[in-house]
Amino acid sequence: MKIVYSEWQGLPPGKRPTMKQLLRLFNHLVLQTGGDVERALEWLEKLGRRYKLFGKGMTFEDFVKRLEEEGVIRAVEETRQLTRKGERIIREDSLALIFSSLSRGADGDHRTPHAGTGVEKLTETRPYRFGDSVTDIDGTQTLTNAIRRGGVDDIAIREEDLEIFETEHHTSCATVMLLDVSHSMVLYGEDRITPAKQVALALTELILRRFKKDALHVVLFGDEAVEVKPERLPYVEAGPFHTNTRDGLRLAQRILERLKHGNKQIFMITDGKPSAIREGGRIYKNPFGLDRRIVNKTLEEAAICRRKKIPITTFMVADDPMLVQFVEELTRINHGRAYYTQPGELGRFVFVDYIKNRRRPLG
Numbered sequence: 089m090k091i092v093y094s095e096w097q098g099l100p101p102g103k104r105p106t107m108k109q110l111l112r113l114f115n116h117l118v119l120q121t122g123g124d125v126e127r128a129l130e131w132l133e134k135l136g137r138r139y140k141l142f143g144k145g146m147t148f149e150d151f152v153k154r155l156e157e158e159g160v161i162r163a164v165e166e167t168r169q170l171t172r173k174g175e176r177i178i179r180e181d182s183l184a185l186i187f188s189s190l191s192r193g194a195d196g197d198h199r200t201p202h203a204g205t206g207v208e209k210l211t212e213t214r215p216y217r218f219g220d221s222v223t224d225i226d227g228t229q230t231l232t233n234a235i236r237r238g239g240v241d242d243i244a245i246r247e248e249d250l251e252i253f254e255t256e257h258h259t260s261c262a263t264v265m266l267l268d269v270s271h272s273m274v275l276y277g278e279d280r281i282t283p284a285k286q287v288a289l290a291l292t293e294l295i296l297r298r299f300k301k302d303a304l305h306v307v308l309f310g311d312e313a314v315e316v317k318p319e320r321l322p323y324v325e326a327g328p329f330h331t332n333t334r335d336g337l338r339l340a341q342r343i344l345e346r347l348k349h350g351n352k353q354i355f356m357i358t359d360g361k362p363s364a365i366r367e368g369g370r371i372y373k374n375p376f377g378l379d380r381r382i383v384n385k386t387l388e389e390a391a392i393c394r395r396k397k398i399p400i401t402t403f404m405v406a407d408d409p410m411l412v413q414f415v416e417e418l419t420r421i422n423h424g425r426a427y428y429t430q431p432g433e434l435g436r437f438v439f440v441d442y443i444k445n446r447r448r449p450l451g
Contacts, residue, residue, distance in 0.1 A: 110141065110151055113141075117131050117132055133148050160173060178289060178322055182290040182293065186286065186438075215252070216250030237249065261349055261446040263302070263352075264355070265306050266337070267285070270310050286434075288321050289322070292306075309335055312371070313336040313338070330371075331358065331363045332363075332364040341392070341398065353445055354401070356401070359405040365386070377410070378414060390418045390422040399422065400424040400425075401427075402419060
C-alpha cells in the first residue's frame with residue numbers, strides 16, 4: 089500500500105481549538121524552545137496565522153492576555169516568562185499526556201497475588217485473620233458472604249464471613265533521572281529532547297502528587313554531568329556535547345549515597361552510545377563507533393552500581409544494532425532493565441516501570 093501525505097490545511101471553517109488545546113500546544117512549544125516564552129509565543133502566532141487557530145472568539149492577543157490573567161506567564165522587564173504556576177501546568181500536562189498512552193489491563197495493570205500490611209487498599213480481598221485492622225473490612229463482600237451462608241431472612245455475620253481488603257506496602261524510593269543532553273538528541277532536525285523532558289516532568293509531578301516521601305534528582309549528562317533542580321526541566325536544551333555516560337552514572341551514585349531511602353535506582357534516557365569519559369581532568373572523546381576504552385570504563389560503573397544494589401533502567405530511543413549491543417551489555421552487567429523505543433513511547437515505559445519498582449509487597 090502506498091500512502092501519499094499532503095500538507096495539513098488547518099481546521100474546518102468555523103471550528104477553532106479550545107483554550108485547553110491551545111494551552112497544550114503552547115506548553116509543547118515552551119518545552120521545544122527551552123522555556124523561552126517569547127519564542128514560543130512567536131511560533132504559536134505563526135502557526136495561528138498559517139492554520140487559522142485563532143478567530144473572532146479568541147484572537148492571539150486574547151490568548152496571551154488569558155495566560156497573563158491566569159498567572160501562567162508574567163512580564164519580567166521587557167520579556168515574558170513562565171511563573172511557578174506555569175511550570176506546574178506543564179508538569180501536569182506532561183503527566184496527563186503520558187498516562188493517556190498507558191493501555192488498560194496490559195502494562196498498566198500493577199495488581200499482584202502477593203500483598204501485606206500497608207497504606208493503600210487494593211481491589212482484591214481475602215478472609216479476615218486475627219490481628220487484621222477492622223478499618224480494612226470490605227462491608228459489601230462481608231454481607232454477601234453472610235447472605236450466601238444463611239440467606240436473606242436470617243442475616244447474622246460471623247467471623248468466617250468477614251472479608252478484608254488487601255493492602256500494599258510502599259517503601260520510599262530515591263530515583264536519579266539521567267537525561268542525555270548531547271548533540272544527537274537534536275541531530276538532523278529530529279527532536280528527541282522534548283519528549284524526554286516531558287517524561288522527566290511527568291515523573292516529577294507523579295512523585296509530588298502521590299509519593300511525597302520519595303526523592304527525585306535530575307542529572308544532565310553531555311561532556312560532563314551536572315545536577316539540576318527538577319523545576320529547571322522546562323528550560324533544559326541539548327547542546328554541542330558528546331555523551332559522557334560514565335560521568336552521569338558516577339554523579340548519580342554520589343547523590344544516592346547521601347540519601348537514606350529504602351530503594352534506590354537510576355533511570356537513564358539516551359539515544360546514543362557513550363562517546364566521552366573524563367580522565368585526569370581532561371575529556372577523552374571519540375564519536376566514531378564504540379571506543380572500547382570509553383565503553384569499558386562506562387561498564388565498570390554499571391558493575392559498581394550493581395554491587396551497591398542500584399539498578400539501572402535504560403530507555404534507548406534508537407535501534408541501531410551496535411547501540412543495542414552496548415545497552416544489552418550494560419544491562420547484563422548491572423542486572424538492570426532496558427527498553428528500546430521511540431520518543432513518543434518513552435512515558436509508557438517509564439511510568440509502568442517506576443510504579444512497579446517502588447512497590448514492595450510484604451508476604
